[in-house]
Amino acid sequence: MRRALAFLTPLGPAASPGPTTLDWFAPAGALxxxxxxxxxxxxxxxxxxxxxxxxxxxxxxxxxxxxxLDGLIDSADGLLAPMPTARRLEVMADPGAGAFGVSAAxxxxxxxxxxxxxxxPGILLLGGLWCLSRGSVAAVARLRxxxxxxxxxxxxxxxxxxxxxxxxxxxxxxxxxxxxxxVPGLVxxxxxxxxxxxxxxxxxxxxxxxxGDVLGACVxxxxxxxxxAAAARW
Numbered sequence: 001m002r003r004a005l006a007f008l009t010p011l012g013p014a015a016s017p018g019p020t021t022l023d024w025f026a027p028a029g030a031l032x033x034x035x036x037x038x039x040x041x042x043x044x045x046x047x048x049x050x051x052x053x054x055x056x057x058x059x060x061x062x063x064x065x066x067x068x069l070d071g072l073i074d075s076a077d078g079l080l081a082p083m084p085t086a087r088r089l090e091v092m093a094d095p096g097a098g099a100f101g102v103s104a105a106x107x108x109x110x111x112x113x114x115x116x117x118x119x120x121p122g123i124l125l126l127g128g129l130w131c132l133s134r135g136s137v138a139a140v141a142r143l144r145x146x147x148x149x150x151x152x153x154x155x156x157x158x159x160x161x162x163x164x165x166x167x168x169x170x171x172x173x174x175x176x177x178x179x180x181x182x183v184p185g186l187v188x189x190x191x192x193x194x195x196x197x198x199x200x201x202x203x204x205x206x207x208x209x210x211x212g213d214v215l216g217a218c219v220x221x222x223x224x225x226x227x228x229a230a231a232a233r234w
Contacts, residue, residue, distance in 0.1 A: 071216015
């Protein structure tokens with residue numbers, strides 16, 4: 001758990017990721033999401049929905065060190081623009097942000113804020129979505145090919161697939177969402193899984209596999225898709 005939190009957040013002492021770090025992604029996500037849910041609950045008692053939603057969005061960026069948002073920006077620049085595969089990987093490795101990345105980040109942040117502003121604070125909702133998003137990327141990292149032949153940060157996750165642990169991590173997220181509200185929660189879980197699948201399939205088609213940036217994009221897209229589904233008029 002310590003290594004997973006050190007990788008997923010800027011909190012605590014740094015620790016190098018290893019193959020077993022992925023096993024703790026889902027529980028770490030549940031913890032991060034639940035803490036953000038507590039922030040949401042408290043903020044909603046101090047401010048109107050629009051401001052409390054903005055506080056949660058800002059708190060999430062702070063809690064994750066913008067790691068996943070950076071992955072979304074780099075992935076959008078590399079995956080959406082028309083260019084050869086080798087060039088896509090170069091663009092994603094560039095620390096700069098292009099028009100595709102900035103636009104994607106702006107749209108996603110706006111959607112997250114709007115969804116949160118239209119929902120009542122739910123600790124189980126955020127705990128479940130944040131758990132499921134990270135459990136899903138753990139499955140992607142175990143089951144799908146890595147795109148950079150020279151290796152990279154995400155290649156540290158390579159190792160034997162632990163099916164039971166992956167299933168328990170994903171099941172924890174689905175369970176928390178079902179406990180929040182059964183039907184909307186399960187639809188939100190399905191939307192989050194679909195978001196991960198779309199990003200993963202696009203990356204495999206255009207890169208031949210995933211990268212660390214793609215995993216970050218999967219997290220953000222999964223959470224955002226889940227929030228939008230949860231905010232529907234049930």
